[in-house]
Amino acid sequence: MIVLDELDKKALENFRGFVVKKDLVGIIKGGANVPAFVLEYLLANTCSTDDEEILKEGMENVKRILRDHYVNPEESTLIQSKLREKGRYKIIDKVSVELVPSEDRYYASISNSNIRKATISDELVKSHEKLLLGGIWAIIDMEYDPMITNGTKINPFVVRDIKPIQLSSFDNSKIAEKRKDFTKDEWKTLLLRSAGYEPLSEGLDERKLTLLLCRLIPLVEANFNMVELGPRSSGKSYIYKEITPYAILISGGQGSVAQLFVNNTTGRVGAVGLWDAICFDESTDKLFKDRDAIPLMKDFMESGSFSRAKGGEISGSASIILNGNINQPVETVLRTSHLFSPLSDEVNFDTAFLDRINLFLPGWEITKFSPKNFTNHFGFSTDFFSEILKSQRKTTYYDAIDKYFTLGAHLKQRDSKSVRRIVSGFIKLLHPDGVFSKNDIRGYLVIAMEMRRRVKEQLKRIGGMEFWDTNFSYIDKETQEEIFVGLPEERGSNLIESNPLSPGVCYTATSDGDTTSLVKIEVVALRGTGKINVTGTNNQEVKENIKNTYNYLRANEKSILNEQHSLMGYDLNIQVSNLMGAYISGGIGCAVYVGIISAIYKKNLKGGLAVLGNISIGGAVERALHFAEKVTLLSENGAKTVLVPMDNLSEMTMLPQSILGKTDTPFYVNSQMLLQKAVIGE
Known part of the structure; x- marks a missing residue:
């Protein structure tokens, strides 16, 4: 028995003939490898009803059409036999075309029917250019003619006509007119149901529904570039594979210059000029077959056009979607690298390429889908839905x-x-x-x-x-x-405590020019015999910094420490922690110096404090390398004060104005001044 909610009734009232009950697709599809938009094309005319009898009759009609004309791969020999016996036969299948230059002719391949090198006219190919770019699903009028030969071989199969499985006409004004009959929430629910989701199901909160809607933006915005990284089975590619005939899914590493941009031999424009959206599946492996596809893709992503030596500038409106799996918790990735790092090595450090991405969808927030997350209510049939999306690209x-x-x-x-x-x-x-x-x-x-x-x-x-x-x-x-506006995953604003820092705790930053890291120094001073233990790093430069700082203190403890606080009376445990960034490098001596003294005297350091600079064994304060990067990282992660060596004074102009506005950068010339500015009450 059909159970309808109010939105189902409203959808049927306003869009009868263009909405279908979405669970019918799964019921009919069974094990057939046929896209949802093919099934719903057949379902829309006969199953857009709440009358159970008509619905059953319509489903039987669709089943009959699929039984008689849809080709499962294991039935390919049977279909070929039917063609031979009947001479002419309609099939529902995916058809693609390739040019064989040595013969100066096109040949069609019919996917599930396992027909290769079928004859097809130039006129049909010119009328349906997507045949050359991965193929299209269609109702195909096939013929069998044993008189067609190629040398001594018989090529009897002929593609006589093609009817692509999509609406022949569409009036967008009807959508604008009918929208007023729905509230915003109702319309949002109808859209998501049309894409196959059930917005009212458990586990899909408002945040996740918004993220799911983001997946549709490349279909309504021309030349829109998007990345989504997330876990497996979260439906990243489903939208572009199943619900629209205007998008194409390209497997990793299969994008060639000829396929994507232009074939220099024929001058034929590639996928970017013929599809509304191109989704690169598994973008974590490999994106392009040809290395020179990358500069062309950069041009296209920036301007919607590209230039080749022959033919001048060529334009297209395809949106580019890069999908891939992220296998580590996002917090782990952010601690050690960046969120583009799972992408193919071709682009994951190419800032010119990555800056062209308009939207980075946090797919890790979208849970893996279970059956309850897919709708059994009415939604737009996918061919109608895809036309709604396509029509919006013009505005x-x-x-x-x-x-x-x-x-x-x-x-x-x-x-x-x-x-x-x-x-x-x-x-x-x-x-x-x-x-x-x-x-x-x-x-x-x-x-x-x-x-x-x-x-x-x-x-x-x-x-x-x-x-x-x-x-x-x-x-x-x-x-x-x-x-x-912040980011949910960027929890960095409170990494550096704003309250007075515990004795022995100090923050700093390290950088090797390529990667900048946020570092926490923790010193625990226990009564002992002058031992020092360093944990948290194996970096020899960092250990050398700590050793030099300790030796400087040892050599000058009479002027720096009093007799009751001699280093020989303490065992020091120094923990070096990497809070953000790939790894720790050198230049932490002054932070260690402040940490040791505050730990021994049990003095709190000022809240939000960080210290830059290194200290030599002779006590000289060394300039902080990569000054601007370090101050920026510290400021953005909660530092209210960053103590800076005087030798960095000339680099102040390199700091962004916003950083100077929220973080003080006092300068110090020696270790004594450093302590005065760092310790509370000094």
Whole structure:
């Protein structure tokens, strides 16, 4: 018995003939390897009803069509036999075409039917160019003609006609007109049900539903670039494989220049000019077959066009999606590397490529799907749904935020463009009638800033100061209030304690030029015989820093320490902890010095304190290398005061204004001044 909720009834009332009960696909599909949009194309006309008898009749009709015309791979020999016996036969299958230059002719391959080198006319290929780019699902009118030969071989199979499985016409005005009959939440639920999800199921909260909607943005925004990394079985590729005939899924390493961009021999434009979206599945392995595809892809992702020696500039509107698995907890990845690191080695350190990503979807937040997360309610049939999405690509709401908000100073051109396009995408999805409120825009703006800031934060980890400006904000034009938008996974703001630091605890930063790390020094001084024990690092440079600092103290303890606090009366345990970054390098001597003295005297250090600089065995304070990167990292992770060697004074101009505004950087010239500025009460 069919049980309908109010939204089902409303969907049927407004879109009868264009909605289907989504669980029917699973019931009919069984083990057939046929995309959902093929089945729903067949279901929409006969099963868009709440009448159980008509529904059963429609399902039987679809089953009959599939039984008689859909080809399972194991039935390929039977289908070929039927073709031979009947001379002409309609099949539902995936057809692709390749050019064989040595014969100057096209040949078709019919996937499940296992037919190779079928004859197909040039006219059909020209009418359906996607045949050359991975193929399309279609109702194919096949013929068998044993008189067709190629030398001594008989090539009897002929593709006489092709009817792609998609709507022949679509009127977008109906969507805009009907949208007013639904609340925003109802429309959002209908969209997600149309994609196969059940928004009301347990485990899918509002945050996850928003992330699922983000997967649809590349289908409504032309030339939109997105990355999603997450666990297996979370449906990353499902959208682009199953619900639209306008997207293509490319397996890792299969993207060639000819397939993606242009075939220099024929001059034929590749996938970027013919598909709405190209999803690279398993982008953690390999993206491209040809190395020179990368610069072309950079050009295309930036401007929607690319240039080749022959033919000049070529344009396309395809969105680019990179999907991949992330196998470690995100906290672990952030401690040691960056969130782009799971991507293919071709691009995971290429900042020019990665900066072109508009949206980084945190797929690790989307739980693995279980049967309860898939809907059994009515949603748009996938062919109708895909046309809704495709039709929205022609409009834009790029300037929608300007009525209510101004973007903060840290959003540069690419950041602003990305944020605006994400907001535009949400409006197209949820407000196809163009009617939206200030609160709607505020919500989309916050999520858009998060998705782009995630890109920028990882670029900062890779490229350093070139991408320092990640403090994204927006300003309410009415109140002039500035609101900052953070990232759920960036918990760094409280890594450095704001309360007075315990005796022996001090923070610093290390950098080798490529990677900057946040380091915590913890010194415990126990009554003993002058032993020193270092844990937490095997880096010889770091151990040398600690040894030199200790020896300096030993040589000068009469002037630095009093008789009651002689180093020979203490055993020192020094723990060096890497709080953020790939690994610890040298330059930590002054932080160790402050830690030892405060531990011995049991003196608290000032809250939010960090110390840069190294100390030689002779007591000279050495300049901090990679000064700006270190101060920026410390400031963004909670440092209120960073004590800096005087030799770094000339580098102050390299610090971003926002860092200077929230973190003090007092200078010191010797170890005595260092202690005066670090210890509470000094």
